[in-house]
Amino acid sequence: MTENSPKRKRRLPVREILEQEAVQPEFKIIDGLRFVVPYHFNFRVYAKKRWFNRTILEVFSEEFQAYPSEYYRAALEKGKLTVNNHSVEANYVLKDHDFITHKIHRHEPPILDMDIPVIKETDKLLVVCKPPSLPIHTTGRFHHNTILKILELKYKYKLYTCHRLDRLTSGVLILLKNPAAAKSHADLFVKQEVAKAYLALVKGAFPESVKCTQPILRVCHKLGICSVDEVKGKPAQTNFTLLQHCQETNRSLVLCEPKSGRMHQIRVHLAHLGFPIINDPIYSRENWAKKSTEEFGKELSSALFATDNISTELTKAKVSGDGVKSSRNIVVCDNGDFVIDNVTYKHMPKLDIHPDCPDCSVIRLVPRKEDLFLYLHAIRYEIQNDVYTSDLPSWCQPFQIPEKFFDFLNIPKK
Secondary structure (H helix, E strand, O other): OOOOOOOOOOOOOHHHHHHOOOOOOOEEEEOOEEEEOOEEEEEEEEOOHHHOOOEHHHHHHHHOOOOOHHHHHHHHHHOOEEEOOEEOOOOOEOOOOOEEEEEEEEOOOOEEOOOOOEEEEOOOEEEEEEOOOOOOOOEOOEOOOOHHHHHHHHHOOOOEEOOOOOOOOEEEEEEEOOHHHHHHHHHHHHOOOEEEEEEEEEEOOOOOEEEEOOOEEEEEOOOOEEEEOOOOOEOOOEEEEEEEEEOOOOEEEEEEEEOOOOOOHHHHHHHHHOOOEOOOOOOOOOOHHHOOHHHHHHHHHHHHHHHHOHHHHHHHHHHHOOOOOOOOOEEEOOOOOEEEOOEEEOEOOOOOOOOOOOHHHOOOEOOOHHHOOOOEEEEEEEEOOEEEEOOOOHHHOOOOOOHHHHHHHOOOOO
């Protein structure tokens, strides 16, 4: 860089950008679910490299499909979607260091209203038992209904992650109190120096023990969908041990010990073996293992987008007072509930209404509680000779775990 060259602008860390928009959340507990009252929020982000040389309308229409293209065009015209704090046309071409602000009325999905038990706390870390239904950090439509935000609101200090658990997965979660400690712990996970053990409830009579070494490929980055792929997949290994099989229900409680850390590794390996987790919304689909990676990715992506767009169909159904033509059978009940494919749902309560908000005029479903958890629980983590274990999840109660596993899982002997 020469003396007369302009200085590069300093990019604010993503966390700092979000903290600039911090608001005091208001929560409502309704029927065992924790709702965040909708609030005004300025979503701020630097243009990503893959956005360069593309118009802002194209980027937002393709990358953020929660709203249609017409919404983003109107947001640009009204100054609710700006670049470098200035209004721009829909054909504005994004470039490096462009700072985008999107002013929205934010609606967060509800989560299960559950406590977050503390397993251990020191001056450097906080280990908790993560409940199902909520993500760890801000992602998608979640911000205040996340582990980090809930704990930071309670303890009044920032926390940092070193590993992840899926939103529907419960169990041991290690959080650090400073960035340096978080990085050193994260490095141990990357180097596979952390021993992890999970419990899973699967369909069928699982064998006594299985070592699965099938490579795993992420077939859809945007939706986080993975599959076994022996050609393009990355190395992965999970050791499985049967704890008990229930003949009456034909379900098996399985101890899962992943030796690598691929996304959805346990779920993908179990499905590949023919024993998917019972309530897995992705990998328990019929004939999953028989489909090619490309077929599975396309089929599931289409299904998930159809589910996400169901709110538009519901709104039409409510207005017309009758069912709508759709790939799914939707009926509006007299009490305002919806019956979709013979399953009854309630619609999201209107906790705050803003006239310019597209979400306020759209009917969204209240998720069923049984759809907010997965029969997968992180029961034990061992890291640098420190062992962290959680209590058994409630869905393990019908099973008798062999006594030889009591010490390993820290189960009190009767």
